Amino acid sequence: MSSKPNTPLLDKVNSPEDLRALEEADLQQIAEELRSETIDAVSITGGHLGAGLGVVELTVALHYVFNTPDDKIIWDVGHQCYPHKILTERRDRIRTLRQGKGLSGFTKRAESAYDPFGAAHSSTSISAGLGMAAARDLKGGDNNVIAVIGDGAMSAGMAYEAMNNAGHLGSRLIVILNDNDMSIAPPVGAMSAYLAKLVSGPTYQTFRDAAKNIAKNLPKPVFEKAARAEEYARGFWTGGTMFEELGFYYVGPVDGHNLEHLLPVLKNVRDTHHGPVLIHAVTQKGKGYAPAEGAKDKYHGVAKFDVITGKQSKPKANAPSYTNVFATSLIKEAEADDKVVAITAAMPDGTGLNLFGEAFPERTYDVGIAEQHAVTFAAGLATEGYKPFAAIYSTFLQRAYDQVIHDVAIQGLPVRFPIDRAGLVGADGPTHAGAFDTAFLSCLPGFVVMAAADEVELRHMVATAAAYDEGPISFRYPRGEGVGLDMPERGSVLEIGKGVIRREGTKVALLSFGGRMGECLKAADELDAAGLSTTVADARFAKPLDMDMIKRLAREHEVLVTIEEGSAGGFGSHVLTRLAEEGLLENGLKIRTLTLPDIFIDHDKPDAMYDKAGLNCDGILKAVFTALGTEMLTAPQRA
Numbered sequence: 347m348s349s350k351p352n353t354p355l356l357d358k359v360n361s362p363e364d365l366r367a368l369e370e371a372d373l374q375q376i377a378e379e380l381r382s383e384t385i386d387a388v389s390i391t392g393g394h395l396g397a398g399l400g401v402v403e404l405t406v407a408l409h410y411v412f413n414t415p416d417d418k419i420i421w422d423v424g425h426q427c428y429p430h431k432i433l434t435e436r437r438d439r440i441r442t443l444r445q446g447k448g449l450s451g452f453t454k455r456a457e458s459a460y461d462p463f464g465a466a467h468s469s470t471s472i473s474a475g476l477g478m479a480a481a482r483d484l485k486g487g488d489n490n491v492i493a494v495i496g497d498g499a500m501s502a503g504m505a506y507e508a509m510n511n512a513g514h515l516g517s518r519l520i521v522i523l524n525d526n527d528m529s530i531a532p533p534v535g536a537m538s539a540y541l542a543k544l545v546s547g548p549t550y551q552t553f554r555d556a557a558k559n560i561a562k563n564l565p566k567p568v569f570e571k572a573a574r575a576e577e578y579a580r581g582f583w584t585g586g587t588m589f590e591e592l593g594f595y596y597v598g599p600v601d602g603h604n605l606e607h608l609l610p611v612l613k614n615v616r617d618t619h620h621g622p623v624l625i626h627a628v629t630q631k632g633k634g635y636a637p638a639e640g641a642k643d644k645y646h647g648v649a650k651f652d653v654i655t656g657k658q659s660k661p662k663a664n665a666p667s668y669t670n671v672f673a674t675s676l677i678k679e680a681e682a683d684d685k686v687v688a689i690t691a692a693m694p695d696g697t698g699l700n701l702f703g704e705a706f707p708e709r710t711y712d713v714g715i716a717e718q719h720a721v722t723f724a725a726g727l728a729t730e731g732y733k734p735f736a737a738i739y740s741t742f743l744q745r746a747y748d749q750v751i752h753d754v755a756i757q758g759l760p761v762r763f764p765i766d767r768a769g770l771v772g773a774d775g776p777t778h779a780g781a782f783d784t785a786f787l788s789c790l791p792g793f794v795v796m797a798a799a800d801e802v803e804l805r806h807m808v809a810t811a812a813a814y815d816e817g818p819i820s821f822r823y824p825r826g827e828g829v830g831l832d833m834p835e836r837g838s839v840l841e842i843g844k845g846v847i848r849r850e851g852t853k854v855a856l857l858s859f860g861g862r863m864g865e866c867l868k869a870a871d872e873l874d875a876a877g878l879s880t881t882v883a884d885a886r887f888a889k890p891l892d893m894d895m896i897k898r899l900a901r902e903h904e905v906l907v908t909i910e911e912g913s914a915g916g917f918g919s920h921v922l923t924r925l926a927e928e929g930l931l932e933n934g935l936k937i938r939t940l941t942l943p944d945i946f947i948d949h950d951k952p953d954a955m956y957d958k959a960g961l962n963c964d965g966i967l968k969a970v971f972t973a974l975g976t977e978m979l980t981a982p983q984r985a
């Protein structure tokens with residue numbers, strides 16, 4: 347039963363079951379309303395918009411054709427899942443996306459049965475889906491498993507590892523390649539969609555027979571077109587051939603915005619019992635919202651915005667971002683040294699290497715979503731005397747850990763690791779937090795590990811890394827803006843393994859590694875005001891540690907607190923180990939190590955996250971007062 351125009355059909359759809367009760371003819375209206383609802387929600391919350399808009403029809407079609415949540419849809423990266431969340435019992439909370447205690451901006455198992463696998467890092471969906479398919483086979487079940495993966499995510503090796511394995515196992519698994527790269531997308535249309543439908547159908551024998559069957563009833567020019575389209579659909583197009591060679595049954599390309607094309611293809615694939623099938627859907631990022639369609643990044647990630655104009659409301663920055671300082675500093679170094687080269691794994695804008703690329707296009711490498719390759723590629727460059735800066739966010743560097751150890755560290759190669767988004771990152775939550783890099787790098791022999799206390803320090807660290815040729819070196823810096831300092835034209839080369847005292851005191855020592863320096867200085871003001879004379883030191887290096895400075899802090903103060911925006915096992919742990927070795931923990935020194943707590947902190951406003959972690963002025967004061975065994979000053983006393 348088709349409803350009257352202008353009736354918001356979406357109001358009747360709380361779950362996919364409600365959706366499946368509708369007529370196929372109603373789905374176009376649902377898609378339109380779903381698109382508007384997604385735009386409206388993200389205009390309030392900010393977040394990933396373009397990717398979700400590109401899969402609206404696909405989302406509707408998948409939930410209509412498949413019996414979710416028994417049939418499992420795994421969204422790769424998960425940033426395109428907002429329409430999916432709206433259709434799967436979360437519409438009432440969609441305007442809490444990415445807010446504290448609200449919905450996650452990614453798929454999350456704890457949030458819903460309709461999210462069978464959590465994501466945020468890319469290219470995991472086929473592996474996870476294959477695992478679920480193998481489990482189903484072991485259990486003798488018959489549910490479907492569908493992995494939806496973007497053409498970008500398909501650039502990562504893991505996706506091919508999974509397909510290789512899927513071809514070998516032969517389990518029934520549906521992969522939907524969500525191809526929104528218009529510049530490489532082949533032409534699509536009714537004919538290729540029709541062929542795709544035929545070749546995915548149960549009556550299909552061989553695609554050549556199918557093409558012949560259609561073609562013999564067609565006039566000659568159409569026949570020739572049909573033959574060409576058939577080649578596109580099954581053989582000629584390299585994607586098809588390649589996927590087939592990996593053991594997948596290739597279907598497509600199909601217009602991912604056309605429900606009349608999508609629904610029969612999905613039904614055919616559902617109702618035939620193939621092994622691994624790949625449906626190649628061509629979509630447009632930002633589809634259906636003009637400001638997104640026209641934007642260079644297709645509104646990949648946006649701040650809150652005005653729906654009518656598309657204008658985003660980004661708060662005015664008081665200081666340049668750390669990302670920008672990194673990029674401009676690296677450009678300075680590269681102007682002076684033609685061996686400096688830069689590598690990004692599909693994040694040119696996020697890392698600032700877009701700016702570097704404009705200045706030095708021939709010395710900039712975007713290798714795709716391929717962090718492992720990026721690191722070993724950098725190692726190769728280093729063997730030939732180049733100075734590679736492999737700029738990878740802390741969270742994504744996790745994926746390349748073996749390459750960091752085996753290809754870089756063991757060979758002592760001077761690869762530079764600028765590590766952006768070090769620490770808590772706010773709305774993106776725990777999947778994107780840069781929590782572990784200090785721990786996983788400062789345990790590696792021969793590595794130099796730095797963290798910038800502010801943007802001037804970052805500039806110095808870029809210069810230091812450019813000058814340092816003896817082995818691997820990293821420097822971490824947080825998301826967001828610097829503190830607004832005057833910047834030197836060019837960075838100075840720091841002495842390796844030397845920290846710096848920022849202010850001298852006598853009773854309490856705060857030893858900071860990285861971006862929490864501002865909070866240390868604030869806490870020191872309060873402690874001084876409370877009669878506790880406080881030293882503040884910037885360690886600069888977690889490896890090698892400045893043991894002269896650290897020993898002096900330990901000997902000359904009653905309390906020593908280390909602060910870092912990273913997990914346990916990092917800077918503070920190394921300080922403790924070394925002080926124990928020196929016998930300096932036996933003389934009544936009261937020591938505390940402030941790190942991120944042993945939990946994954948959910949997405950929230952940065953301040954709330956710091957509060958939870960105890961990594962702010964209050965947290966530092968609390969640590970000092972508990973170490974001293976005295977009451978903490980109340981806010982009125984402090985005022």
Ligand SMILES: Cc1ncc(C[n+]2csc(CCOP(=O)(O)OP(=O)(O)O)c2C)c(N)n1
Pocket residue numbers: 397400423425426466467468495496497498499500524526631691692693715717742745
């Ligand atoms: C391992 C990893 N590296 C980098 C990223 C950052 N990232 C998020 S989405 C994205 C692009 C994904 O492109 P595609 O798969 O085509 O999806 P689309 O956004 O086009 O829908 C990147 C690079 C990530 N999520 N995971």
